[in-house]
Amino acid sequence: MKRPDTTARILNAARALFEREGADGVSMRKVANAVGLSAMAIYRHFDSREALLKRISDDSFHEIARHWDAHRHGSDPITRLLATQRIYLDYALAHPHLFDHAFSVRREDARKFPEDFQARLSPTANVVHDVVVEALQHGLLRDGDPWDITMTLWAHAHGLIALYRAGRFSFDDKQFRAFYDTSMERLLDGLKS
Template identity: 75%
Template sequence: MTHPDTATRILNAARALFEREGADSVSMRKVADAVGITPTAIYRHFRSREALLGKISDDSFDEIARHWDAHRQGKDPLARLLATQQIYLDYALAYPHLFDHAFLARRRNARRFPADFIAGQSPTANVMHEAVVEAQARGQLRGGDAWALTMTVWAHAHGLIALQRAGRFSFDEAGFRAFFTTSLHHLLDGLRP
């Protein structure tokens, strides 16, 4: 059995703290205590706390992108588009603190719309965009700027999740999931030709 290297152990400990208590709970001292090293030893692997949090965020984006990428081929494009939003919801509910940091907090290196997205720098948005373009080509969604439609769908899903995270709905999880899905269907119905 191989043991993870120190950098991996640091990341795992930091992510566990992050998932349990949020970004503010991730201190170099707490991470070092969890790993069994000194706080200064962490700096051999991560130049700062922000770099460590950035790596956690990048890894969480990669995790979502892998799930979305699995829906890149096959199926009806609208079904693929809905599947990506369900994965987004699943991630937000399973990892609320990571979701908040990745999608609700200001981050210096976050990708920005439109330039970064149009340049293909968002692995998650790229999958959605491909589904929108295909749905437009099939006549399932209205024509026009495919990136604008992609962002409309994403912003709708994101807004619902942000409201849920802020306690603005009285649904239990199952009720919110049902509302989320129905609301996305309403939005897509309104985007048809």
């Protein structure tokens, strides 16, 4: 089996640190120690700690988008919209530090609504948007701007997850998942035509 190249090893080590300790736990020195390089050698692959964190975030966006894209075909659009929102929850619970950094931390490179979304710069929102467009074309949702509807779905899902992660629910994960599903279904019922 081929050994991963140095960049991949750096990313794997940085992501492992990120998963355990969050963004604050990722330093060039810790990553270098984990990979067996000098801290200065890391800079040949990533200009800065921020560039390394951005790459981890970008990779996580693409990871979510791939999972969502796998649900693009098949069942009806409403079922697929619910599936994308469940995957979002799965990701948040499985990778809380990555989720927080990708979706909850203020960053200069964060995509802005509506211009970046309408320019299709968000790999995750693009998948949801395309299913919303399909649902609108089939008359399953009330007429509206597809990007506005996409953002409404995301804001609802994200708000629930943020509240759960902040300890505002007395549910365990299983109970929260049930509440989350019901809440998302309720929201979609209100958006149906």
